[in-house]
Amino acid sequence: MSETPSQQPAVVRGEPEAEAGVGAVAANEETPDNVVLPQHDRNGPDSRDSNVHTDRTDVADNGEKKAQEGAPEQRSRAKIAIIMFALGVRPLQMAVFLAAMDITIITTALPTISEHFHSAAGYTWIGSAFNLAAAASTPLWGKLSDIFGRKPVLLIANVVFFIGSLIAALSINIGMLITARAIQGVGGGGLIILVNIVIGDIFSMRSRGAYYGIIGMVWALASALGPVIGGAFTQKVSWRWCFYINLPLDGLAFVIILFLLDVHTPRTPIMAGLKAIDWLGSLAVVGGTLMLLLGLEFGGVSYPWDSATVICLIVFGVFTAGLFLVIEWKVATYPIMPLKLFSNRSNMASLGVCFIHGFVFISATYYLPLYFQAVLGATPILSGVYLLAFALSLSATSAITGIVIRKTGAYLPCIWVGMAVLVVGWGLFCDIDANSSWAKIFLYQIVAGIGVGPNFQAPLIALQSMVHPRDIATATATFGFVRNLATAISVVIGGVVFQNEMTRKSGTLRAALGDQVAGELSGGSAGANVGIVDALPAGQRKVARTAFADSLATTWIVYTAFAALGLVISFLIAKNTLSKQHVETKTGLEAEEERRRVRKEEKEKQVRKRQSAMSAPEGGDETEKHT
Numbered sequence: 246m247s248e249t250p251s252q253q254p255a256v257v258r259g260e261p262e263a264e265a266g267v268g269a270v271a272a273n274e275e276t277p278d279n280v281v282l283p284q285h286d287r288n289g290p291d292s293r294d295s296n297v298h299t300d301r302t303d304v305a306d307n308g309e310k311k312a313q314e315g316a317p318e319q320r321s322r323a324k325i326a327i328i329m330f331a332l333g334v335r336p337l338q339m340a341v342f343l344a345a346m347d348i349t350i351i352t353t354a355l356p357t358i359s360e361h362f363h364s365a366a367g368y369t370w371i372g373s374a375f376n377l378a379a380a381a382s383t384p385l386w387g388k389l390s391d392i393f394g395r396k397p398v399l400l401i402a403n404v405v406f407f408i409g410s411l412i413a414a415l416s417i418n419i420g421m422l423i424t425a426r427a428i429q430g431v432g433g434g435g436l437i438i439l440v441n442i443v444i445g446d447i448f449s450m451r452s453r454g455a456y457y458g459i460i461g462m463v464w465a466l467a468s469a470l471g472p473v474i475g476g477a478f479t480q481k482v483s484w485r486w487c488f489y490i491n492l493p494l495d496g497l498a499f500v501i502i503l504f505l506l507d508v509h510t511p512r513t514p515i516m517a518g519l520k521a522i523d524w525l526g527s528l529a530v531v532g533g534t535l536m537l538l539l540g541l542e543f544g545g546v547s548y549p550w551d552s553a554t555v556i557c558l559i560v561f562g563v564f565t566a567g568l569f570l571v572i573e574w575k576v577a578t579y580p581i582m583p584l585k586l587f588s589n590r591s592n593m594a595s596l597g598v599c600f601i602h603g604f605v606f607i608s609a610t611y612y613l614p615l616y617f618q619a620v621l622g623a624t625p626i627l628s629g630v631y632l633l634a635f636a637l638s639l640s641a642t643s644a645i646t647g648i649v650i651r652k653t654g655a656y657l658p659c660i661w662v663g664m665a666v667l668v669v670g671w672g673l674f675c676d677i678d679a680n681s682s683w684a685k686i687f688l689y690q691i692v693a694g695i696g697v698g699p700n701f702q703a704p705l706i707a708l709q710s711m712v713h714p715r716d717i718a719t720a721t722a723t724f725g726f727v728r729n730l731a732t733a734i735s736v737v738i739g740g741v742v743f744q745n746e747m748t749r750k751s752g753t754l755r756a757a758l759g760d761q762v763a764g765e766l767s768g769g770s771a772g773a774n775v776g777i778v779d780a781l782p783a784g785q786r787k788v789a790r791t792a793f794a795d796s797l798a799t800t801w802i803v804y805t806a807f808a809a810l811g812l813v814i815s816f817l818i819a820k821n822t823l824s825k826q827h828v829e830t831k832t833g834l835e836a837e838e839e840r841r842r843v844r845k846e847e848k849e850k851q852v853r854k855r856q857s858a859m860s861a862p863e864g865g866d867e868t869e870k871h872t
Contacts, residue, residue: 341440343406343491343498344433345464348375348732349471349610350487354479354625356618356775361484362419369740372611373542374423376736378430379437380729381534385527386435387722388581390442392518394510394832396502399439403499406432407492414488425488438725441705442718446508450710451654451825457702458647462640464701465694468610469636472629479625511833521834523577529569530581534730537562541737545744579837582723583844586716594817595708596727598660601811602700603731605671608739608804609635609693612797615743619775619793620679635690642698654823656703656710663699664812670696671808674801679787679794696808710821715840718830735804742803746796757788766792 351358351371358371390398409428416422444456478486540558544550573580586592613635617628646659670693677686705724712720747767754763758781765774766789778789830836 341437341460342463342467343494344379344436345467346471346474347406347410347429347433347491348372348607349468350475350490351471351484354475354484354487357479357625358422358484360774360776362422364419369542369736370419370423371426373538373733373736374426375430375433376729376733377535377538377542378427379434380538380726380733381434381531382431383434383438383726383729384530384581384722385522386438387442387718387725388522388527388579390439391718391832391837392521392579392834393513395439395443395446395508396506396510398435399443399502399506400499402432402435402439403495403502404432406436407495407499408432410488410491410495414485414492416485434725434729437729438722441725442721443506443508445709445717445721446830449825450706451823452651453709454650454656454702454706454823455647457705458644458650461643461647461698461701465636465640465643465698469633469640470629472610472614472632473626474629476625476627476629481626509831511831511836513833517834521579521837523572523579523581526569526572526577526581529565529572530726533562533565533569535562536565538730538733538737541734541741545741579841581719582726583716583719585844586712586720586723589711590817591711591819591821592708592720594814594819595704595711596724597814598664598700598704598811598818599708599724599727600731601807601814602664602667602697602704603728604735605667605804605808605811606697607732607735608671608800609674609690609697611736612739612743612800613690615775616677616794616797619778620790620797622779622790631686632690634687635694638691638694639698640694642695643701644698646699647702650703650706650823656706656823657818657820659699659703660707660815660818661812663696663703664808664815665696666692667696667700668805668808668812670694671801671805675798675805677794677801678798679791704818706823707818707821710823711819714830715836715843739800739804742800743796746799747792750792750796754788754792758785 355371386398386402406429409425409430409432413422413425413429416425440460441457444453444460447453448456474490475484475487478484478490536558540555540562543552543558544555548554569582570584573582574584587596610632613632614625614628617623617631618625621631623631642663646663649659650656670689673689673692677689705721708720708724709717751763751767754766757763758766762777762781762785765777775793778786778793781789
């Protein structure tokens with residue numbers, strides 16, 4: 246068990262709670278929702294037996310009375326609804342809605358945008374730039390919110406996203422658009438992770454599952470509507486409206502967050518706060534992430550895999566990642582990613598499931614539209630509509646999972662069932678070919694969506710339940726970093742597999758289509774030239790569509806293998822009790838210093854325990870000798 250800090254950097258916030266479900270532990274059935282429990286009753290990072298339920302029933306009478314007397318006024322259900330409306334579909338939700346939609350809205354517009362700028366490489370880069378920037382910036386957003394508070398940093402993320410969207414809409418060349426997408430990624434990464442952190446601040450461990458379920462549902466709906474909206478804009482107006490649409494929505498989210506989000510906001514002096522940031526660690530994690538992902542992005546597309554550019558980027562990226570770990574361990578005063586988070590097997594497994602889930606999920610939003618347009622000849626709008634079966638089933642299961650976790654307190658069955666169905670769903674995708682029926686295509690999407698939904702929030706709940714309350718924001722930021730990293734790597738690896746398969750089929754394509762057309766449909770050019778397929782004569786069109794379908798089938802096989810690995814990893818996640826008690830984390834430099842002091846004390850105590858354990862046998866031997 247983790248030790249009790251002498252001063253808790255936390256405050257109590259009341260919240261409306263549903264009655265405890267069937268699986269709730271006795272402590273949760275008896276204890277009022279707004280009582281703060283002692284920190285040592287939570288299963289913190291010092292826990293070594295991750296399968297043991299922590300006992301949360303011992304609450305001192307005077308501590309309980311003090312907590313209740315000092316508790317701020319409870320948030321009403323109406324206020325919570327408005328805040329969630331803002332965060333997800335209008336600010337916490339709207340913030341997530343915007344960021345999620347921006348990932349998928351361009352998927353159906355990518356061929357048109359690539360053709361508009363005459364850039365075959367742009368097909369991958371327009372999507373990757375957002376994911377690269379989001380992945381690299383996520384850890385820093387989490388630490389900024391610890392130092393300056395959630396609300397001001399969330400507002401800054403909104404502004405960055407707004408600026409990126411405006412530049413993207415006004416882009417006059419592919420370089421400008423890719424740069425704008427990177428700026429959007431920085432802001433979008435901040436929006437997504439800060440929303441999850443704020444939910445952790447507002448709601449208890451038991452309740453937040455339902456709200457994370459809402460966020461997952463919003464993410465799914467945005468993912469579903471994104472391709473449809475993007476296709477409609479591309480076909481009826483202009484692809485630029487894929488970015489213009491963000492401006493009024495982001496502005497509305499900014500206003501709602503500014504006036505309605507009431508979380509603890511410290512008055513941290515700007516210069517003191519900037520000095521407290523782990524700049525070395527931030528530079529290392531951003532630089533290492535970008536070098537590694539750029540190496541993967543360039544490999545086989547811009548440069549050969551054995552080129553000096555690709556090898557150096559990957560090697561130096563891995564080296565810088567190792568340097569980041571050393572900085573966090575030995576140098577950083579306030580580390581952006583404390584290494585103790587990774588010392589627990591269950592935590593590592595939760596992050597592993599998060600990585601696999603993000604890696605597999607994003608492939609459907611990128612490569613199903615490619616199948617619809619290249620193989621079925623669908624328009625951008627229709628390819629977005631055809632994705633609705635996947636997204637709606639995903640949305641429903643995400644919301645249901647949140648309700649189940651809130652009612653029962655059980656997250657492991659949700660994780661296991663989700664990963665098992667995920668394997669089945671992507672395995673079914675491998676069976677889709679150029680002649681598949683609509684019934685088969687929609688049924689397979691529904692199965693895949695059911696597999697994706699549960700693990701938007703369940704692994705995060707598992708991770709948060711195993712760390713000390715003071716580390717929940719850091720754990721959440723790390724979770725978001727891993728997911729963003731997974732999506733960025735996934736798009737690259739999926740693209741490499743698909744392009745290599747199309748290159749392997751270049752001989753068949755040349756024999757049937759001629760050198761010029763075959764060259765446009767081979768390797769990295771294939772994704773940007775799907776419009777060529779529909780213009781071909783019937784016989785040649787069939788050859789081209791078969792090549793696309795078979796290449797995508799190989800891509801699905803790779804993702805299915807990763808999903809199976811995720812299922813295996815999920816069984817390493819430990820079971821833990823989800824408390825209904827809400828401890829709202831304080832932010833600011835004083836809270837950061839308190840956390841650092843407590844971590845230092847815990848580390849010293851662990852050293853003393855190890856020394857005591859090592860000296861105990863010697864003492865026992867001496868006693869026996871004297872006897």
